[in-house]
Amino acid sequence: MNQWLLILFSIFISISVSGILRFILNRYFINTKPTLYKLPPSPQSIPVISNLLQLLRISPSDIHSNLNSLHAKLGPIITIYSGSRPVIFIAGRFLAHKALVQNGAMFANRPPASATQKIVSSNQRLVSLAFYGPTWRLLRRNLTENFLHPSRAKCFSLSRRWVLQILLNRLESQEKSETAAINFLVAEMGWDPTAWEDPLAFKPERFLNHDNGIGREFDITGSREIKMMPFGAGRRICPGYQLAMLHLEYYVANLIWKFEWKAVDGDDVDLSEKAERLMVMKTPLQVHLSPR
Numbered sequence: 001m002n003q004w005l006l007i008l009f010s011i012f013i014s015i016s017v018s019g020i021l022r023f024i025l026n027r028y029f030i031n032t033k034p035t036l037y038k039l040p041p042s043p044q045s046i047p048v049i050s051n052l053l054q055l056l057r058i059s060p061s062d063i064h065s066n067l068n069s070l071h072a073k074l075g076p077i078i079t080i081y082s083g084s085r086p087v088i089f090i091a092g093r094f095l096a097h098k099a100l101v102q103n104g105a106m107f108a109n110r111p112p113a114s115a116t117q118k119i120v121s122s123n124q125r126l127v128s129l130a131f132y133g134p135t136w137r138l139l140r141r142n143l144t145e146n147f148l149h150p151s152r153a154k155c156f157s158l159s160r161r162w163v164l165q166i167l168l169n170r171l172e173s174q175e176k177s178e179t180a181a182i183n184f185l186v187a188e189m190g191w192d193p194t195a196w197e198d199p200l201a202f203k204p205e206r207f208l209n210h211d212n213g214i215g216r217e218f219d220i221t222g223s224r225e226i227k228m229m230p231f232g233a234g235r236r237i238c239p240g241y242q243l244a245m246l247h248l249e250y251y252v253a254n255l256i257w258k259f260e261w262k263a264v265d266g267d268d269v270d271l272s273e274k275a276e277r278l279m280v281m282k283t284p285l286q287v288h289l290s291p292r
């Protein structure tokens with residue numbers, strides 16, 4: 001009996017000591033920044049169980065209507081939590097243009113790598129030294145210079161395990177407090193009747209613009225206004241978009257040039273949506289192809 005009490009007591013002591021140490025380190029030695037930003041409105045959520053569960057429970061075909069009803073209730077910019085990480089949804093092509101083109105600098109960031117990736121990539125040399133060589137002090141210096149409160153940094157001597165633990169905690173908390181993924185409702189842009197006449201009709205000629213009889217290429221970069229954004233828009237637009245367009249045109253042109261296309265009898269294409277693992281056409285195009 002005494003033995004069991006002793007074991008329980010030592011487990012209790014070790015848990016409390018590590019908890020207290022962690023609290024003291026986080027409270028007094030790590031430079032924590034206050035939350036600076038107020039995020040856009042979000043639907044009611046149970047802490048820890050995120051809003052995302054709400055979104056994941058619905059089928060892919062419902063996602064748009066669900067997001068739309070949230071936008072109708074809360075406005076064009078909303079926040080949904082995926083765990084503790086905020087994901088912001090921006091609806092509408094005008095807001096997308098305002099964000100990505102007119103205020104491109106503010107939206108030029110991309111999500112950072114995870115804490116582990118950061119350590120492995122940017123501090124790869126330091127970490128391997130920390131684990132395998134006697135020069136792990138380099139990592140400690142890197143940590144004290146970058147992450148610890150300057151007044152405490154100098155007189156600080158940490159064990160190797162604590163250095164790595166603090167570094168990971170710090171990077172993780174930075175990620176949580178300072179990053180949010182931003183999504184634009186791209187499919188909605190394609191269905192927007194203010195951008196496209198009869199948006200669901202198959203009209204390839206809609207991409208042939210004519211200004212006083214002069215043919216003008218459709219602006220897929222969205223620099224003047226965004227009507228669709230398959231390659232993103234603004235500063236971080238896909239740098240390969242011209243090459244991609246060239247390949248796509250070349251691919252389609254060759255399919256037409258090299259093959260004879262015949263419709264399958266009684267096959268009516270139906271472009272309406274069907275939810276499978278991805279969203280697919282209800283009745284896709286079927287053809288008989290033969291080499292010319």
Ligand code: HEM
Pocket residue numbers: 110230231232233235236237238239240241243244245
């Ligand atoms: C149909 C083909 C392609 C599509 C639909 C596409 C689409 C995209 C999209 C949506 C982005 C993200 C833009 C953003 O973050 O706002 C992107 C980024 C990028 N794409 Fe493409 N892309 C295509 C082909 C290519 C090709 C052929 C290359 C290279 C030769 C390329 C290189 C890149 C690179 C390097 C980025 C990252 C740019 C950055 O983060 O600053 N892409 N692409």
